Amino acid sequence: MRILIYTGKGGVGKTSISAATALRLARAGRRVLIMSTDQAHSLSDAFDRRIGREITPICPGLDALEIDPGLESRKAWGELQDYLRQIIVDRANGGLAADEALLFPGMEELFALLRILDVYDAGNYDVLLVDCAPTGETLSLLRYPERLSVLADRLLPSVRSMTKAFGGLISRKTSVPKPRDAVFEQFDVLVKRLDRLQKILRDRAQCSMRIVMTPERIVVGEARRAYTWLQEYDFGVDAVFVNRIYPAEAMRGAFHAWLQVQEENLTYARESFPDQKLFLLELQPHELSNLEALEEAAEKLYGDELPDAVYLQESALRMEDEQGTRILIFRLPYAQRQEIEVRQEGADLLLKVRNELRRFHLPDKASRRKMSSWEYQDGELRVRMDYD
Amino acid sequence: MGRIIILTGKGGVGKSSVAAAHALRSAQEGKRTLLVSTDMAHNLGDIFRCQVGGKETKLGEQLFALELDPEEILRREFPEAARALTKLFLGSSVAEAEGELFMLPGFENLFSLLSIARLYREGRYERIIVDCAPTGETLSLLKLPELLSWYMEKFFPVGKTMVRVMSPISKLRYKVELPNRDAMDEIGRLHQELVALQALLKDGEICTVRLVCTPEKMVVEESKRSYMYLNLYRYQVDGVFINRVLPPAEDNAFLGTWHEIQQRYLEELHRVFAGLPIREIPWYPEDLRGEEAIARMAEDLLAGEEDFFSVRCQVENEEYEKIDGGWRLRLRLPGAGEEDLSVACYDLDLDVAVGNQLRRIPLPDVLRGARMGKAEIVNGVLCVDFQMADGEGREGATEA
Numbered sequence: 209m210r211i212l213i214y215t216g217k218g219g220v221g222k223t224s225i226s227a228a229t230a231l232r233l234a235r236a237g238r239r240v241l242i243m244s245t246d247q248a249h250s251l252s253d254a255f256d257r258r259i260g261r262e263i264t265p266i267c268p269g270l271d272a273l274e275i276d277p278g279l280e281s282r283k284a285w286g287e288l289q290d291y292l293r294q295i296i297v298d299r300a301n302g303g304l305a306a307d308e309a310l311l312f313p314g315m316e317e318l319f320a321l322l323r324i325l326d327v328y329d330a331g332n333y334d335v336l337l338v339d340c341a342p343t344g345e346t347l348s349l350l351r352y353p354e355r356l357s358v359l360a361d362r363l364l365p366s367v368r369s370m371t372k373a374f375g376g377l378i379s380r381k382t383s384v385p386k387p388r389d390a391v392f393e394q395f396d397v398l399v400k401r402l403d404r405l406q407k408i409l410r411d412r413a414q415c416s417m418r419i420v421m422t423p424e425r426i427v428v429g430e431a432r433r434a435y436t437w438l439q440e441y442d443f444g445v446d447a448v449f450v451n452r453i454y455p456a457e458a459m460r461g462a463f464h465a466w467l468q469v470q471e472e473n474l475t476y477a478r479e480s481f482p483d484q485k486l487f488l489l490e491l492q493p494h495e496l497s498n499l500e501a502l503e504e505a506a507e508k509l510y511g512d513e514l515p516d517a518v519y520l521q522e523s524a525l526r527m528e529d530e531q532g533t534r535i536l537i538f539r540l541p542y543a544q545r546q547e548i549e550v551r552q553e554g555a556d557l558l559l560k561v562r563n564e565l566r567r568f569h570l571p572d573k574a575s576r577r578k579m580s581s582w583e584y585q586d587g588e589l590r591v592r593m594d595y596d
Numbered sequence: 597m598g599r600i601i602i603l604t605g606k607g608g609v610g611k612s613s614v615a616a617a618h619a620l621r622s623a624q625e626g627k628r629t630l631l632v633s634t635d636m637a638h639n640l641g642d643i644f645r646c647q648v649g650g651k652e653t654k655l656g657e658q659l660f661a662l663e664l665d666p667e668e669i670l671r672r673e674f675p676e677a678a679r680a681l682t683k684l685f686l687g688s689s690v691a692e693a694e695g696e697l698f699m700l701p702g703f704e705n706l707f708s709l710l711s712i713a714r715l716y717r718e719g720r721y722e723r724i725i726v727d728c729a730p731t732g733e734t735l736s737l738l739k740l741p742e743l744l745s746w747y748m749e750k751f752f753p754v755g756k757t758m759v760r761v762m763s764p765i766s767k768l769r770y771k772v773e774l775p776n777r778d779a780m781d782e783i784g785r786l787h788q789e790l791v792a793l794q795a796l797l798k799d800g801e802i803c804t805v806r807l808v809c810t811p812e813k814m815v816v817e818e819s820k821r822s823y824m825y826l827n828l829y830r831y832q833v834d835g836v837f838i839n840r841v842l843p844p845a846e847d848n849a850f851l852g853t854w855h856e857i858q859q860r861y862l863e864e865l866h867r868v869f870a871g872l873p874i875r876e877i878p879w880y881p882e883d884l885r886g887e888e889a890i891a892r893m894a895e896d897l898l899a900g901e902e903d904f905f906s907v908r909c910q911v912e913n914e915e916y917e918k919i920d921g922g923w924r925l926r927l928r929l930p931g932a933g934e935e936d937l938s939v940a941c942y943d944l945d946l947d948v949a950v951g952n953q954l955r956r957i958p959l960p961d962v963l964r965g966a967r968m969g970k971a972e973i974v975n976g977v978l979c980v981d982f983q984m985a986d987g988e989g990r991e992g993a994t995e996a
Binding site for chain 2: 493
């Protein structure tokens with residue numbers, strides 16, 4: 209099964225692009241499920257019919273689903289929640305705030321992503337398309353499995369055996385009830401599932417992340433940071449989308465100046481995503497909120513292309529540490545050393561190969577450093593970053 | 597008394613520009629002003645075309661800017677707690693390695709807020725303008741102080757005992773290093789600061805929130821939810837800015853169509869935010885960067901405004917209380933009588949009409965699937981009951 213995850217800053221038209229993509233694939237004979245994990249669901253608006261938390265058929269080959277994060281979260285850690293609630297209710301007056309308090313920021317969305325596993329295991333679809341919450345939040349979520357499994361591997365067995373040994377004592381001393389075994393078991397299962405989810409999401413042959421943006425400086429800027437982040441955590445981005453490009457004829461008169469700005473920002477996007485497939489979509493003269501409009505948009509976006517292709521398999525960057533020096537390694541096949549220029553501009557690393565400029569937004573771990581030297585060997589560019 | 601204005605809104609609506617315009621104008625009035633960004637993806641530097649960063653940077657006579665780095669704050673202000681948490685979650689070897697710090701997800705913002713409270717207390721600035729992270733994150737940030745101090749009150753004394761009892765054994769036998777006394781003291785201090793922060797943010801005389809949005813479907817939906825949550829957590833909202841409004845374009849069919857589409861959402865926004873000062877900002881055909889561009893936005897923002905920086909309105913709050921089998925929404929509606937009142941519930945929206953004023957109130961997620969029961973006015977307070985449909989246990993408190 210192919211998993212395509214569409215993400216991007218809020219309000220860039222992520223849902224429209226995802227919906228158009230799903231429709232396009234279904235029309236080509238694929239069995240497609242599109243699901244949204246965003247709290248503020250908008251698939252219903254895109255397809256102009258009520259969807260909701262049950263799988264809803266849209267047209268032959270295409271089903272849709274709006275995940276109810278509350279429900280998924282209950283499935284994922286209800287036991288743990290009940291335990292916490294028990295402690296809290298013992299000590300507080302409950303209230304709505306208490307229920308909200310049982311959710312840490314972003315947690316529900318993470319549990320929503322677990323639904324990917326269910327779909328994956330059931331194997332009823334060729335393509336699963338996920339319309340994901342805005343960038344910042346999505347990214348912080350993908351970090352959880354890693355942190356939680358650290359937590360589970362290190363802490364859980366110890367806490368469990370400690371609870372076995374001293375639970376009664378602590379319970380008496382603090383009047384906090386001793387957690388039941390089910391609480392630990394559920395946490396263990398949860399962490400294992402998150403871990404599996406992460407492995408699937410990292411398999412570039414199966415899963416591709418796709419970033420949607422608009423031709424605005426700040427939006428492209430955020431897309432670049434998102435990309436760097438995804439690279440750092442080894443998720444594959446194989447295509448990017450620039451949506452809402454104002455058509456030239458619409459910009460006659462007062463808005464003419466925007467065209468130039470737009471062109472600059474498109475170049476900025478191209479330089480920042482040189483290895484990815486770039487798809488462009490002009491702002492349509494209507495909202496994309498029915499099948500016909502979506503199909504038309506898909507046609508303009510993809511032409512004859514079938515968007516479940518894997519457009520890029522390799523990772524463009526990896527990082528190594530060598531005695532305190534951080535080395536960024538870029539794959540740059542078929543270049544000549546004398547054709548390469550490398551320089552750092554603040555948090556950006558600029559690579560010029562022949563006449564092509566590539567911009568890379570440095571990860572936080574490297575941006576406080578300065579480039580000290582670089583070398584080119586076996587199709588790889590190695591840039592050494594040191595503190596001043 | 598100083599003043600804090602928090603600008604927030606969905607990503608990409610131009611929050612930072614509006615915040616920058618606020619700050620620039622405030623400085624022009626001769627007030628010493630600090631513009632602070634808490635967004636992990638800072639762009640103040642981009643807007644003012646200069647390097648800003650983690651130190652207060654002077655941009656003009658009275659204008660200063662600061663981009664907060666939560667990890668830096670945690671490391672500087674709470675070094676023991678930071679070390680203890682990193683050791684606990686990532687292990688001692690990682691904690692010693694350079695650059696690694698364990699940050700609980702979503703808590704970054706909390707440390708940014710603590711910094712703002714401290715800057716306010718120091719009193720070096722008359723006005724602090726906060727450019728806040730996108731809505732989702734902001735909301736979690738706004739509820740964090742309350743949530744955490746609540747957890748702390750309930751668990752901290754317990755946790756302290758637990759740590760004292762288990763610490764020696766856990767290290768020896770289980771190779772888990774629990775926080776030491778210094779770290780626990782620091783966590784205690786963190787709690788004190790949180791309580792102070794909460795009081796500051798909820799003080800409607802000092803701190804208000806202004807929402808930035810655009811007339812687009814998705815943004816409208818999210819702004820409604822933000823407003824509801826801000827009410828739920830009792831923040832004082834005293835302004836709404838609708839950015840990127842297209843002018844009518846008779847000679848341009850394409851933009852004309854989009855102008856029409858925007859009108860629909862503008863109407864909805866005016867309905868949702870009825871009673872709040874609303875300002876529409878035109879779409880400028882350029883990336884808003886550089887002081888000149890910001891100055892122009894400030895002009896548009898403030899045209900005909902007096903007292904722009906004072907607290908501009910006090911809005912009624914909504915309260916939820918637990919009743920048998922569900923929740924009761926209590927909404928202060930001073931002066932309303934039942935004869936001119938109508939209440940209807942659509943999915944997660946509650947429409948409350950008083951006379952010809954309609955307010956659409958988005959309901960919290962907990963009420964998803966709930967059925968609306970009776971609605972009545974008691975002593976100027978509208979009470980609407982919601983019964984939980986499925987008894988899935990999401991109603992919380994009573995069943996455990």
